[in-house]
Every structure is written in structure tokens, then in C-alpha cells.
Amino acid sequence: MNELIEIYLQHKDKIESFLKDTFLNNYNNLLQYEKNSFKELFSHFKSLELVYIIDDKTKKQISPNFYSNKIDKNAANISRAYLLNSIDFNDIYITKPYKSSATGNLCITLFIKEKDKIIALDFNLKRLLERLKLLESHEVFNNITKYFYLFAGSMLIVFAFSILSYSFYEIVTKIHKITIMSFFKPIIYITIAIAIFDLAKTLIEQEVLFKSFKKEELEKKTFIKFILSILIALAIETLMLVFKASLQNISYMQNALYLFIGISLLLFALTYFIKK
Numbered sequence: 001m002n003e004l005i006e007i008y009l010q011h012k013d014k015i016e017s018f019l020k021d022t023f024l025n026n027y028n029n030l031l032q033y034e035k036n037s038f039k040e041l042f043s044h045f046k047s048l049e050l051v052y053i054i055d056d057k058t059k060k061q062i063s064p065n066f067y068s069n070k071i072d073k074n075a076a077n078i079s080r081a082y083l084l085n086s087i088d089f090n091d092i093y094i095t096k097p098y099k100s101s102a103t104g105n106l107c108i109t110l111f112i113k114e115k116d117k118i119i120a121l122d123f124n125l126k127r128l129l130e131r132l133k134l135l136e137s138h139e140v141f142n143n144i145t146k147y148f149y150l151f152a153g154s155m156l157i158v159f160a161f162s163i164l165s166y167s168f169y170e171i172v173t174k175i176h177k178i179t180i181m182s183f184f185k186p187i188i189y190i191t192i193a194i195a196i197f198d199l200a201k202t203l204i205e206q207e208v209l210f211k212s213f214k215k216e217e218l219e220k221k222t223f224i225k226f227i228l229s230i231l232i233a234l235a236i237e238t239l240m241l242v243f244k245a246s247l248q249n250i251s252y253m254q255n256a257l258y259l260f261i262g263i264s265l266l267l268f269a270l271t272y273f274i275k276k
Contacts, residue, residue: 004106004125004135005097011134016094018132019110019123024092030112030119034063042068047127049103054080054118062117065102075102084118087111097125149207156200163193184240188233195229227270234263 008015023030031053033040038051052075053063059081065072087093095109100122108128110121129135167189202225241256 004129007129007134008097008108008125011129011132015108015128015132015134019094020092023110023112029114031114031117034066037071038066041121045123047123047131048121049105049107049124049127050100050120050122052120054084054120056113056116056118059084072102080120083109083120084111146208149203153200153204153208156196156203160193160197160200163189163196167193184236184243188236188240191229191233191236195226195233198229199226224270224274227266231263231266231270234259234266238263 027041030041034053041051042048049067051066052061054060055062059079061076061078061080063076065075083095087095091113093111095111097106097108099105100107103122103124106125107122108125110123112119112121126135167186170186170189238256238259241259242253245251245253245256
């Protein structure tokens with residue numbers, strides 16, 4: 001939602017100019033379309049999702065809510081003073097983006113004054129940005145992508161819980177002969193489970209629940225968090241090898257050294273990647 005607002009603010013002048021010029025030059029009398037429930041406007045503007053009329057003196061809505069596919073008569077006589085009292089305009093005004101209480105979508109409202117009435121036109125912000133080529137998306141492909149990420153993310157969550165359950169099983173089954181070394185593997189499993197779960201959570205949040213359009217920043221953060229979790233798991237493995245070397249066989253120390261060098265190089269590369 002915030003990303004849509006950011007895109008709108010970047011191109012605010014262009015969007016407002018398009019709407020004002022379109023209606024001032026081509027639609028001099030919007031009230032004439034009321035008799036046909038504004039069907040012609042909905043057919044011309046796919047981003048238009050709601051139209052209603054307000055009395056300029058009382059600031060009350062004097063018409064039903066006109067949608068592209070239905071009419072809601074319950075909205076008549078509702079006060080719209082909260083929208084208009086802070087607005088000072090002569091013939092036309094465009095609001096800032098806000099979440100519509102009628103549709104639940106992020107929208108902007110175009111107010112046009114005609115005689116003693118004000119016509120309010122709510123435009124779905126996402127569709128409007130797509131119409132002006134400021135936002136690229138394809139509904140069918142987006143749905144396929146969304147369900148794919150939902151399935152993939154759900155499977156990752158299942159795997160994460162499976163790994164977590166296995167680590168718990170490892171501890172419970174060896175509780176009678178527990179040693180300091182027995183804790184290392186479950187801790188590594190838990191760390192990997194956290195990394196997988198965090199990746200799944202990010203995928204579902206950003207690609208299914210709250211669609212993100214700022215890919216580079218999101219992918220960078222996800223990558224960093226995932227790699228850090230893996231580095232923590234490898235660091236624990238290194239520590240486990242050091243304990244094995246000190247308690248069992250000194251030859252493990254060489255393997256621990258190689259692993260430590262590898263982790264250091266990865267950490268150096270990750271630091272360079274973050275600062276770049």
C-alpha cells in the first residue's frame with residue numbers, strides 16, 4: 001500500500017493533470033449520466049470504482065453509491081462533511097490517496113462541482129497507475145504467481161516445522177545420556193529451521209498478502225537475512241568441531257580451521273554486498 005502511494009506522489013502532477021484535463025474538456029455535464037447510473041463513465045474509466053453525488057450546502061450525500069455492477073441505496077443521506085470541510089475549491093479537486101470505506105481499496109477521489117451539487121468519483125489507485133503505465137502488472141499472471149508463492153511458502157513452513165520437530169526428537173530421545181555435544185546438532189537444526197521459516201514468511205507476506213513492487217530492496221533484505229542464518233548455523237558447527245577437537249581428537253581442529261576460514265570469507269563477501 002505504501003509503495004502505491006510513493007509511486008503516486010512521484011507522478012502526482014501528471015496524474016492530476018490527466019484527470020482534470022479529461023473531465024474538464026470532455027465531460028462538461030456529469031449529472032446527465034446519473035439517469036443511466038453513470039454506466040458510460042464506468043465503461044470509459046476502468047479504474048473508476050464508485051460515483052456519488054453530494055449536496056453542496058448540506059454536505060450530505062443525496063444519491064446512492066453507484067458502482068460499475070451495482071447500486072447501494074443505503075449510502076444516501078450520509079454526511080460527507082468530513083471530506084469537504086477541509087477542502088477549498090471552485091470547480092474541481094483531487095484528494096490525497098486514502099483507503100475507501102466503501103470498497104476497502106486504496107483510492108483517490110475527484111470532486112467536481114456542478115451548480116449546487118458535487119459529484120464524487122473514486123478511482124482505484126492501483127488500476128489508475130496501471131492505466132497510466134506507471135505500474136506494470138498482469139492479473140492472470142499475478143494470480144498464478146501468488147498461488148505459486150503461497151504453495152512454495154507453505155511447503156517451506158512445513159519443512160521448517162519438520163526440522164524443528166526432529167531437533168526436539170533428538171533432544172528427547174537422548175535425554176538420558178545428554179552431554180554438551182548433544183545440544184549442538186539440535187541448535188543447528190533449529191537455526192536452519194528459523195532461516196527457512198523466515199524465508200517462507202517473507203515470500204508469503206510480500207508476494208501473497210501484501211504485494212510488493214519494490215523488488216530489489218525486498219530481495220536484498222531477504223537474501224541477507226537468509227545468509228546470516230546459514231552463517232550462524234555454520235559458526236555453531238565450527239564451535240562443535242572445536243569442542244570435539246579438545247575433547248576427543250585434535251585432528252578435528254584442522255577441519256574447524258578450514259570451516260572458520262570459509263565462514264570468514266563469506267562474512268567478508270556479505271559485508272561488501274551490504275555496503276555496495
